[in-house]
Amino acid sequence: MPLPLNLPDDKIRFLSETYKTPLQIYDGSLIIENQNNFIKSMTQNFPNFRQYFAVKALPNPHILKLLIQNGSYLDCSSIVELEIADKLGLKGNQIMFTSNYTSKSDLIYAKKLDAIINLDDISLIDDLASLGKMPELLCFRLNPGIGKTDSETVSNILGGPEAKFGIPSFQIVEAFQKAKNLGVKKFGIHMMTGSNVLDLNYWDELIKILFENINNIKNSLNIYPSFINIGGGIGIPYKHEQPKIDINDLSNLIRSSISREIKQYNIPEPDLYMENGRFITGPYGWLVSRCNVIKNTYEKYIGLDACMANLMRPGMYGAYHHISIVGKNNNSITEKINVVGTLCENNDWFAKNRDLPIADIGDLFVIHDTGAHSHSMGFQYNGKLRCPEIVIFNGNINNLMYIRRRETFDDYLSTIVSIESCFPRLC
Incomplete structure (x- = not known):
């Protein structure tokens, strides 16, 4: 259920007179507490877990600095967001760069920062290769043909045949093969197909489909990802009747799902990354x-x-x-x-x-x-x-x-x- 603004009425009126309206107010204490609880819950099941805050959700550097100081890294989707991450002092694998229809200038800047580049399209491999030596680590965004949302319009579903994002399953092996041939040594795989999802079963289904594709890559190329990024998409209850995601239940479900899949396919366990924005702030x-x-x-x-x-x-x-x-x-x-x-x-x-x-x-x-x-x-x-x-x-x-x-x-x-x-x- 939506949270009340943690201020008495007279204080809200005072702030509205001082700063005028409209006025956007954030509660920094609750943001930090929520992120800390999330990271703690996930690291109990995944010691190498990383949370990359989705800068697009709330790009104010003051908020981002608070999040970084409390254990977050940054997920960037544009050159401006990359510049913000750079000026905040992040480098290398502290930055995940997931854009779409990406320009060469953006790729050049991401390479300069040594960010983890997460390619959205197989054609971008050639663009990246044209810029010089390929990065040692490269990630690909998978669109397996499904998507889900629990409180947005269909236009905000991030996966499926009608979504503009990601590499389809029928191209993903080719993408890994092409990158390997160009000298990439380590890989990640990313899949974010849901937005504001409140149903825990979504993540079980996501992990099942993700590992089916990982197994196809393994069988075809003998490549194992060093990490998986299952995106963000954890929903918040905008309406009173909507359930709130229990983060401990989610962490345990993801743990159970990944354990099941790596056992079934005999795959070394990859590190787990996520890129939540909305759920955090x-x-x-x-x-x-x-x-x-x-x-x-x-x-x-x-x-x-x-x-x-x-x-x-x-x-x-x-x-x-x-x-x-x-x-x-x-x-x-x-x-x-x-x-x-x-x-x-x-x-x-x-x-x-x-x-x-x-x-x-x-x-x-x-x-x-x-x-x-x-x-x-x-x-x-x-x-x-x-x-x-x-x-x-x-x-x-x-x-x-x-x-x-x-x-x-x-x-x-x-x-x-x-x-x-x-x-x-x-x-």
């Missing part, structure tokens, strides 16, 4: 926004000062996010309302026909579970400026980190060349 972020307008037409609309530029998921995926109203969460009288933003698009909704307490103009709305794939997916369409981010610790606003300021008009125009020629008053 998602529940520990809240978007605070103020009600500016209440509109009664065909239906009732609550217009917030936040919009899809601050949280894209409901409009893009039809995703559910719990919403509470500061000071009114115990009200027994509710009404069905639509909670919308100010963007000039009709999919700029946070909630449709949602039962919420009766709202007034000026009320503060808290949108829950915005700790991942929220601020990071922001944009500037309609001239919307991205909101500030702050981190609280142990519910104490006197011990917070101000980690991103609000964007300004000057930021919006900062990449325009010769702006003075457009605005005569600036000449």
Whole structure:
């Protein structure tokens, strides 16, 4: 179930006045505690386990630094994310580079950092080889033709015939063969086909299919992977009725599944890596926004000062996010309302026909579970400026980190060349 923002109402109001709204708040203490519990649970079954945080989920360097200081490495998907990892001091196998339709310039930078390169397509082997000596270690992303999600749209499924990601099973042996012929000595294999999965059986099925492919590679080429990366995809309960994944149960299930498969196929046990983002930070972020307008037409609309530029998921995926109203969460009288933003698009909704307490103009709305794939997916369409981010610790606003300021008009125009020629008053 979605977590409440661990602050009394007067403190939320104070922060909203100080930093204005919309405002993105994270709980650093809970993020660290959650990651520590996750890594501890996994290493009890897999001593060499590695967690690579998916930078795309929450790329603010202050958050990434906290995660790294507490045992995480980074999973990067672009050259900018690689640069962030580099500037945070990571090198070599502390960085996993998993992109798709990758440019040579990105591959060059990943090679420079000696990152683990995880290729998404067999054609990229030739591109990598054209850049000089092949890396000693190379990983391939497998798409075995299946995918799963428990609370997103079909467009967010990461595996299957309609997914743009990964190398299909009918090409994976060829990919390993080609890389081996070009001098690669050690291999990893990666498979992430699920997004926000809440069913433990998914990982048992994933591991079963993954090892079927590993066995085919073994039988054809006598190659054994030194590690497997089973991706992220651990879901969080956006809705009250959804179950929360018990990480100890998941760790034990993965242990049992891998033990079964290596015994069945007589394969040396590879190290286990994962790349969770949403599960680590998602529940520990809240978007605070103020009600500016209440509109009664065909239906009732609550217009917030936040919009899809601050949280894209409901409009893009039809995703559910719990919403509470500061000071009114115990009200027994509710009404069905639509909670919308100010963007000039009709999919700029946070909630449709949602039962919420009766709202007034000026009320503060808290949108829950915005700790991942929220601020990071922001944009500037309609001239919307991205909101500030702050981190609280142990519910104490006197011990917070101000980690991103609000964007300004000057930021919006900062990449325009010769702006003075457009605005005569600036000449």
